[in-house]
Amino acid sequence: MTHDSHVQGEESLIQEFLAPLAAGYQGAFGLTDDCAAYSPTPGHDVVVKTDPVAAGVHFFADDAPEDIAWKALAVNVSDLAAKAAVPRAYLMALSFPEAPPRDWMRAFAAGLQAAQSKFGMHLIGGDTDRRPGPLTISMTVFGEVPAGRMLRRGTAQPGDQIYVTGTLGSAAIGLALRRRPDMARDWKLSPGEAAAAVQRYLRPEPRLALRTALGHASAAMDVSDGLLKDLGRMAKASSVAAKLSMAMLPLDSFTRKAVNADPGQWSAVVAAGDDYEVLASVPQSRVRDFVAAAQASGTAVSRIGSIGANTSGAGSSVEITGLDGKPAAFDRTGWDHF
């Protein structure tokens, strides 16, 4: 491999591969300035989020660069979706252990282009550097909501019904298959099912279409660190208790096969990360409108439980009923970095 096959210099990396992603946003200044000027829509708050991803932690270094790029942006946009915010722009800081091959960089930029077009955003600035350690992609995303109207996680009310978009555990099953493709045989998955599961891991789809429906929710957040952990956060922040039923959890067909073959895989459904679905707490009086708006947007939603008063004090704020109708317990309650 010749030296020329790798990106030469920070400015060439920015101008050749990244500046096209900034085209069309005036305040990005073609990525030629030190800062970007974000112009907020009058009367709106800017909903902001940063969640860096690193090779070996959030993705595999040998994942396709298009997929890495997509996921890096999508996991952040998933938070905007759960806050009913409209995505507008993002900053990206890239840290490479070594100068990337030009082909890699071209594919990475193509993945970003696909993702930002789908989500309706522009790259407006960022930073690139080289340092030891894994490839790291630090996105900061900007979305907008009418001023003072960001949907919160801590405002769920007793009597609410708990809804979730899409399916749970699919990405965790995909991750397991990404690591050990032979599990597909144990779980009796078709090649198509196995591929679909891996795709769910590689290409999360932020539930942006749910925005109108979320106008009927009292609280919402995305499920990224596992259902039990994230629902626990919502319950704790809201000072309420949540009750779930395993029988009501929405599963893809491949996940259903996996848990049937190995009931231990239920932990992938209730406690593994990477779902990137939206968890919404909906007052009983708004359920009909919420479901109708979700359906109109083409977003599948499932009721998985309900919110009650927190009578247990400092105890667990999430109870889950197993398939046998008895209280279930899981020793993993979601991903914690510490």
Place this chain on the structure above:
Amino acid sequence: MTHDSHVQGEESLIQEFLAPLAAGYQGAFGLTDDCAAYSPTPGHDVVVKTDPVAAGVHFFADDAPEDIAWKALAVNVSDLAAKAAVPRAYLMALSFPEAPPRDWMRAFAAGLQAAQSKFGMHLIGGDTDRRPGPLTISMTVFGEVPAGRMLRRGTAQPGDQIYVTGTLGSAAIGLALRRRPDMARDWKLSPGEAAAAVQRYLRPEPRLALRTALGHASAAMDVSDGLLKDLGRMAKASSVAAKLSMAMLPLDSFTRKAVNADPGQWSAVVAAGDDYEVLASVPQSRVRDFVAAAQASGTAVSRIGSIGANTSGAGSSVEITGLDGKPAAFDRTGWDHF
């Protein structure tokens, strides 16, 4: 060392050490939500910047945690200062190779508190995780300018005078002394001078007081990757040529001693990073007002050269005259990560 001496869990890290830094900003929601809601001042653009720093690249892992925190925020705020933006808020993503000691985290938070109070900002959100590689701090800063008025780097005009704040090379001399304290003897520095130099490396001071004066500038940027490189960027973006005089460059007394003892240290002055001063291009007709406003703000500024037409085409856009009155050449032209 007992296990209890280290931070236990992501939520405790956030609530115990970081949430106090968010107090007073409503849209930070006490760091209890997934996103923050930034409320822009009506009629303003939000000037945004992200520039992550990593142990071993931008600071030493055994630097005092207060200094690491200060620098991580200050290097980003320096960009806001150069764009004449008023700092408002920041996001911070922290990546630790292992759970930090509680004492370290307490001191780090104290350094952030000191910096954000000085700069007039609040922490409004972020992320923490553990991953292999160096400690990394990824700040995203938010400042404000009247809509459409962000000061650019690419708008310098022939006939402008080039000014710089403070002194050049001080942090590079400090870095050299941080690595090899015995250089102080070779350079005949007093212990006080050596300490002052190291302090310039550890605690950059964003030139926020220059904001009013920058109303008289045609272009500005901060000097972070070395004077020649950054002035070259300004000249290239502006399609002009810049002429510098080494005799006019403002030096601290310790830097003067270092270059006198070892003329090779001039490369620290013109090409090393970490100055975090503001480079401003000022039309001749505005020079008097620029200098008066800078003086009124207590910010030292020095004229170091001038802007001319770019007649050389694709050639070098920065010429520097040496102390002997002849063209000088430096083989390092500033820090490039690739």
